[in-house]
Amino acid sequence: MPISNSEVISVMAICVSAATALIVAHLHRKQMRQIEAHRTDPSVDLKPPPGPVLAFFRKYQSLILGIVLPTGTLVFNLFNPSPITRTTIVLMAALVCGILTNALVMLEDRYTRHMLRMIDGLSTILDSHFEAITGHQNLIVEQQETLKLLADTVKRLTEAVLAKK
Numbered sequence: 655m656p657i658s659n660s661e662v663i664s665v666m667a668i669c670v671s672a673a674t675a676l677i678v679a680h681l682h683r684k685q686m687r688q689i690e691a692h693r694t695d696p697s698v699d700l701k702p703p704p705g706p707v708l709a710f711f712r713k714y715q716s717l718i719l720g721i722v723l724p725t726g727t728l729v730f731n732l733f734n735p736s737p738i739t740r741t742t743i744v745l746m747a748a749l750v751c752g753i754l755t756n757a758l759v760m761l762e763d764r765y766t767r768h769m770l771r772m773i774d775g776l777s778t779i780l781d782s783h784f785e786a787i788t789g790h791q792n793l794i795v796e797q798q799e800t801l802k803l804l805a806d807t808v809k810r811l812t813e814a815v816l817a818k819k
Contacts, residue, residue: 720756724749 691698704712711718728749731742 716756716760720760721753724753724756728753 688698688700692700703709728746731746731749734742
């Protein structure tokens with residue numbers, strides 16, 4: 655006996671309402687745990703960290719929106735049995751251009767971040783070298799002052815020895 659559309663809709667309504675109730679209960683428990691943690695230790699923020707799905711989306715947002723979705727649309731258009739029109743061709747060309755552009759931008763962003771990390775590391779190294787050179791410079795100045803005092807002492811001793819002769 656086949657299932658009618660009204661039966662499918664009623665089952666879906668029950669499933670959606672049950673899922674909504676479970677999600678709301680989960681979020682409520684999560685909020686209560688966060689409030690209790692803040693009450694115990696005030697340094698804990700009241701805003702909870704993002705869930706795993708949201709964290710994953712935020713991390714790979716440009717990949718999902720810039721490559722996966724256009725690729726899915728492109729594949730859908732390729733296997734669509736309707737006749738190909740100029741609009742379809744323009745859409746496919748735009749999707750391919752968008753995918754390639756996004757891939758290039760992502761690579762450029764990755765290399766730029768890498769270069770910035772390298773520059774930060776080099777600036778730290780240069781700062782430590784500058785401090786070492788400044789220390790050596792101060793040491794050289796002190797040694798020059800000591801040599802001047804020694805030269806004055808030698809000059810006075812030489813004059814004293816020559817005066818005694």
